[in-house]
Each structure stands twice: as structure tokens, then as C-alpha cells.
Amino acid sequence: MSDPNDVTRRTLLAGSAVAAGIATAPALAREPVASRKTSSRMTPKMPVSLTVNGQAEALTLDPRVTLLDALREHLHLTGSKKGCDHGQCGACTVIVNGRRINSCLTLAVMHDGDHVTTIEGLGSPEKLHPMQAAFVKHDGFQCGYCTPGQICSSVAMLGEIKDGIPSHVTDDLTHVEFSDSEVRERMSGNICRCAAYPNIIAAIREVHEA
Amino acid sequence: MRPFTYERAASAQAAAQAAVAYPNSKFIAGGTNLLDLMKLQIETPTHLIDVNHLGLDRIEKTPDGGLRIGAHVRNTDLAADKVVRRDYAVLSRALVSGASGQLRNKATTAGNLLQRTRCPYFYDMSKPCNKRKPGSGCAAIGGFNRNLAILGASDACIATHPSDMAVAMRLLDARVETVDSHGVTRAVPIAQFHRLPGDTPHIETVLQPGELITAVSLPKPLGGRHFYRKVRDRASYAFANVSVAAVIGDGFQHFAFGGLAHKPWRVEVAEGFSGADAIAEAVLSGARTTPHNVFKTVLTRRTLGAVLREARA
Numbered sequence: 001m002s003d004p005n006d007v008t009r010r011t012l013l014a015g016s017a018v019a020a021g022i023a024t025a026p027a028l029a030r031e032p033v034a035s036r037k038t039s040s041r042m043t044p045k046m047p048v049s050l051t052v053n054g055q056a057e058a059l060t061l062d063p064r065v066t067l068l069d070a071l072r073e074h075l076h077l078t079g080s081k082k083g084c085d086h087g088q089c090g091a092c093t094v095i096v097n098g099r100r101i102n103s104c105l106t107l108a109v110m111h112d113g114d115h116v117t118t119i120e121g122l123g124s125p126e127k128l129h130p131m132q133a134a135f136v137k138h139d140g141f142q143c144g145y146c147t148p149g150q151i152c153s154s155v156a157m158l159g160e161i162k163d164g165i166p167s168h169v170t171d172d173l174t175h176v177e178f179s180d181s182e183v184r185e186r187m188s189g190n191i192c193r194c195a196a197y198p199n200i201i202a203a204i205r206e207v208h209e210a
Numbered sequence: 211m212r213p214f215t216y217e218r219a220a221s222a223q224a225a226a227q228a229a230v231a232y233p234n235s236k237f238i239a240g241g242t243n244l245l246d247l248m249k250l251q252i253e254t255p256t257h258l259i260d261v262n263h264l265g266l267d268r269i270e271k272t273p274d275g276g277l278r279i280g281a282h283v284r285n286t287d288l289a290a291d292k293v294v295r296r297d298y299a300v301l302s303r304a305l306v307s308g309a310s311g312q313l314r315n316k317a318t319t320a321g322n323l324l325q326r327t328r329c330p331y332f333y334d335m336s337k338p339c340n341k342r343k344p345g346s347g348c349a350a351i352g353g354f355n356r357n358l359a360i361l362g363a364s365d366a367c368i369a370t371h372p373s374d375m376a377v378a379m380r381l382l383d384a385r386v387e388t389v390d391s392h393g394v395t396r397a398v399p400i401a402q403f404h405r406l407p408g409d410t411p412h413i414e415t416v417l418q419p420g421e422l423i424t425a426v427s428l429p430k431p432l433g434g435r436h437f438y439r440k441v442r443d444r445a446s447y448a449f450a451n452v453s454v455a456a457v458i459g460d461g462f463q464h465f466a467f468g469g470l471a472h473k474p475w476r477v478e479v480a481e482g483f484s485g486a487d488a489i490a491e492a493v494l495s496g497a498r499t500t501p502h503n504v505f506k507t508v509l510t511r512r513t514l515g516a517v518l519r520e521a522r523a
Contacts, residue, residue: 043213063216063258066245086246087313099286099315105242106316109216110260157311165290168306168446173295188446189310 048112052077053121063109068092070108071118079119079148083191090190093149093156094118100156102189119148122155130210131155134203142194150190154204157186161208178208211248218260222424225261226391229420232257237422239282240316242309243325250333252326252342266424269293275430278387281320281423285309285375288319297431300455303438304378310447320423323376323386323403324415327369327472328449329358340366341411356502357451362471363498367411371404371473372449378438379426380474381455381466387425390418397427404473411472434459437517440468441509452509458521465514467493470506486515 048059052075059074068085071077071094080103083091087105094103095117103116123129128136131151141147164176169185176182183201192200219225229235235257238244247253266280269291277298279288288294289305309317331337331349338347350358350368358368385397403415417423440453453468466476480492490511497507 043215046216063214064211085249087242087310090310090312093312100312101316102242102312105245105313107216107238107241107245107258110238110241110262153312160286160311163290165286166295166302166306167311168303170306173299173302185446186311189312 046109048108050108050111050113051115053117059108061108063107065108066104067094067096067106067108067111067116068103071103071116077118077120080152081145081148083146083149088191089146089149090153091146091149093153093190095152095156098156098159100153117152119152122151129155130207131203134206135200138199138203138206139196140200140203141192141196146190146192146194150187150192150200153187153190154200154207157183158204158208160186178205180205211245212251212254212256214256214258216258216260218263220263222261222264222266222389222422223391223393225259225264226389226420226422228257228259229422230391232259233419235259237261239318240284240313240321242313242317243321247326250335252333252335261422272427277428279319279426279428281425282318285314285317285319285322286311288375289314298378298382298428299436300381300438300457301375301378301428303436304374304453304455307438307440307453308374319375319426322373323379323423323426325371325373326414328372329369330354332369341369341407341414344410344412351500354502355500356505357449357469358500358503359471360497360499360503360506361475361494362406362473364407364409364411366409367407367472369407369411369472370469371471373474374438374440374450374453374468376400376404377453377455377466377468377474379428380476381457381464382428382432385427386423387427388417388421389424390422391420395424400426400474401476407472414472432457432459432462432464434462435521437520439513439517439520441513452506452513454510454513454517456514456517456521458518465489465493467510470510486511486518490514 043063045060045062048061050057068080068082071080080094081091083089085104087102092102092104093100096114123132131154161176161178166173166176167182167185169181170176180201183204234255236255238258239261266282268280269283270278272278285305289302295302329350332339332341337349340348348367359370379400384400386403387397389395434457437456440450442448442450450469455466457464463481466474477493480489483489483492494507
């Protein structure tokens with residue numbers, strides 16, 4: 001590192017991960033030999049072809065690798081976040097073949113041939129997606145950890161309303177209309193620990209009305 | 211996750227054959243429940259058979275005026291299907307009251323039927339659970355069992371089935387169509403598909419090893435007005451405390467209940483009574499409650515009452 005002040009959050013986190021590793025090393029050393037053997041047993045890796053944000057990607061992955069880990073750890077697209085890793089928080093939401101899904105609850109090998117859009121594919125710092133711009137304008141976040149998932153989810157969710165897919169709060173199943181209560185219900189799979197919900201709804205409403 | 215090998219099945223029968231060839235295998239479709247459980251090592255298959263590419267994703271009319279729903283039709287697509295919304299609205303309503311938008315985009319019709327309980331002790335690897343580890347005991351019976359079963363439970367297990375969709379399927383008298391490794395097909399009435407826990411709570415359905423669900427079929431539409439009322443601890447994205455599916459028409463009424471038992475609960479004889487008190491009394495006959503979950507008896511009666519009032523309005 002040339003400038004000691006040029007510490008990014010990523011390098012800082014990497015540094016603390018090393019420190020944490022040292023702290024836990026004795027615990028690992030006490031692990032019984034048999035269980036170590038099991039956990040290190042390898043399964044054959046498999047080829048996986050994905051189109052991510054318009055770019056063809058060829059990977060060779062352990063079948064256990066989730067789509068989220070393939071994006072973050074193998075393709076270094078760290079915009080999609082790992083919150084709960086169990087499909088409860090929505091931080092990992094990406095769009096696969098036009099549909100929003102929890103990328104933590106699906107295996108990368110199951111998506112061979114699929115098209116994936118992550119937050120990096122929606123917009124860039126120079127050219128924000130309208131939803132990204134609306135989140136900034138309406139202050140739709142505080143810490144920002146859930147935001148990539150919120151934005152991917154919002155974009156696909158507006159498509160679901162447009163396609164007439166009903167929700168739990170739709171009065172007439174055959175007539176789906178945008179409303180704040182529809183947005184609240186449809187976004188319930190994206191948790192915001194900072195509770196920026198009113199501003200998230202304002203941002204989504206602005207994009208809908210644009 | 212424990213290591214496993216993975217294959218994409220080429221046909222339904224080939225999938226069933228693979229499941230017989232690999233005894234510790236699992237079919238995977240949506241994966242939203244299975245992978246959750248595999249990460250916690252509650253499920254530890256050594257082989258996964260991906261059944262997403264079998265063409266079982268269509269909804270079609272049957273010759274008798276009913277509907278055949280492919281096993282891997284996604285919950286979102288089933289809820290949004292025009293025929294389902296018009297003729298089987300109770301099913302659409304039940305589907306959209308479950309999970310989140312992201313999960314419904316992935317979860318399948320067959321997988322929804324086969325999802326495991328959300329009993330907290332089933333999930334807690336440090337506690338005994340007869341469903342997770344047969345013979346180990348049940349920590350839920352003397353534990354925090356507020357949201358667990360009051361009907362059909364046993365001394366071995368008081369888990370509930372978490373599905374909303376299955377409750378509507380039970381009301382609609384759905385049939386679960388399967389194929390086995392020999393290519394033999396059968397259709398199991400939904401009433402017989404899920405088992406009560408008895409002393410083998412780890413065996414949840416009548417499916418045989420390797421048997422694959424290919425479709426769920428519905429008889430011709432009932433008509434009437436359709437309701438699915440779900441009471442839960444938060445307004446969205448939570449499992450039911452109690453849910454009531456109802457179809458009420460001229461001279462008939464049908465009800466099925468969620469959140470009460472190891473399977474969707476329906477008492478056909480209760481449908482001949484009138485008024486929430488009489489119907490609920492018949493439905494709840496034989497209920498075994500704990501101080502934590504006794505509220506479900508009152509909640510069942512009141513939720514049913516709310517549905518009946520809405521039907522009269």
C-alpha cells in the first residue's frame with residue numbers, strides 16, 4: 001500500500017479477518033481428526049456457465065457453492081450482500097432470468113446457462129439506475145448493507161406489479177394496482193435493520209410514477 | 211454444507227431411478243427449504259438430483275374440467291395463473307400469504323407440499339427432536355410450544371406443517387401425482403398424502419423412496435366465494451398461527467385449517483354445521499393444548515367467525 005491513509009473498508013476487513021483467524025486457530029487445532037477429514041473431503045468440481053450483467057462467465061465450482069458465493073467470492077461482485085444466508089433478510093437478492101430471487105438459497109450449478117443481474121449490472125456510479133438515484137434522493141438507506149438487495153428487489157417487484165401478479169393485499173385478484181401497501185407487502189422479504197422503510201417506499205413510488 | 215455430488219435429471223423416471231441408486235439423495239427443485247436445512251446440517255444428502263429441467267412447469271386443463279399443475283410450477287406463477295385466480299382463488303390467496311416475493315419466485319408446487327416443519331426444536335441441533343433424529347425425544351412438548359400443533363399430535367412430536375398452499379389444496383381435494391423408478395404412476399388424494407406424526411414423525415408423507423411428484427391435479431371448480439384468512443405474528447412474511455381456507459357457495463361450505471397440525475386440517479362433518487362456534491367445536495374435537503398454545507382454539511373460532519362474517523357481507 002503506497003499511502004498508509006488509503007485504507008479501504010475492504011482492506012480493513014481483510015486485515016481484521018486475519019486477526020480473527022489467529023484468535024480462533026487454537027480452537028481449530030483441537031478439532032478431532034475425524035471431523036476435519038470429513039470437512040476437507042472434496043467433491044468433484046463442476047463447470048458452470050453464467051451470463052452475469054451481460055458478460056459470459058465460465059466457472060468451475062464445488063456443487064456446494066451458492067449463487068451468492070459464486071458472485072461474491074469467484075466473480076468478485078461484492079455488491080450482493082450476505083446477511084442471514086438463509087433467505088430471511090433479502091440482502092442477497094439478485095435478478096435471475098428476469099426474476100428476483102434469494103441468491104443465498106440456490107446453488108450456482110443449478111443456474112448453468114442462466115442470466116443474472118446484480119446491483120453492479122443495474123447501474124454504475126457514473127450512470128445510476130433510476131432506482132439507485134431515487135434511493136439516494138429519498139435517503140432510502142442508512143448503513144447501506146441491505147440496499148443492493150432492496151434495489152434489485154424493487155426493480156423486479158415493479159415488474160411483478162406491471163405483470164399483474166397479485167399479492168396478499170390485492171383486493172381483486174384480477175386487478176393489480178400500485179399502492180404503498182402493495183409495496184410494503186411485496187418488499188417484506190427485504191429487511192432493513194436501520195428501518196429506512198418510509199424512504200424506500202418514497203423512492204420506489206417515484207420510480208413507478210416516472 | 212456437507213459434500214455432495216450433483217446431477218441434472220433428464221426425465222422424471224430417470225430422476226426416480228437416480229434416487230433409488232443413491233440412497234442418501236434428495237431431489238432439488240426450488241431448493242429454498244432444502245438448502246436452508248443443508249446449511250444447518252439438518253439435511254445431509256450426499257447426492258442432489260436437480261429436477262428443474264423436466265418440463266413439469268405447465269398448468270393445463272384436464273378432460274374432467276379440472277386443472278393439472280406441474281410439480282415445478284413456481285408459487286408465483288401458480289398464484290398469478292388466470293384460471294387459478296378466477297376458479298381457484300382460495301389457492302391464489304393461500305399462495306400469496308406465504309413466504310416472500312423472492313421465495314415464491316423459486317419455490318415449487320411439489321416442494322411447497324414437502325417443506326419441513328419450522329418447529330424451533332427441529333432447527334435447534336443442540337436439542338432432541340424425534341423428527342430430526344428418531345428416538346432422541348421431543349424438546350418441544352415441554353418447551354416453548356406456543357406455535358405448535360394442537361390437533362393430531364403425538365407424544366413423539368407436536369410439529370406443524372408450515373404450508374399455506376397445502377391448506378387450500380386440502381380444501382380443493384387435490385390429488386398428488388407421482389412416478390416411481392419403474393415408471394409406475396399413482397395419484398394420492400391430498401387428505402392421505404401427509405401423515406400424522408404418531409411414533410414416526412420423521413416420515414411425513416406416504417411417498418416411497420425414490421417416488422417423485424410430477425403434478426398436483428384439482429377437480430373441477432367448486433364455484434362459490436373463496437377466502438384465505440391467515441393470522442400471524444407480523445403482517446407479512448411469517449408462518450401462520452392459525453389460517454382458515456374457505457369456499458362458501460349456495461348451499462355448501464368447505465373449510466380447511468393451517469397452523470394447527472402436522473398436516474392441513476379438515477373435518478368434513480363440521481361443514482354440515484352452521485355458525486363459527488359449532489363448526490369450530492367439531493373441527494377442534496380432540497384438541498390437546500398446552501398453556502402456551504391453548505390460544506389457538508379461541509383464535510381458530512374467531513378467525514373462522516371473521517371469514518363467515520365476510521362471506522355474509
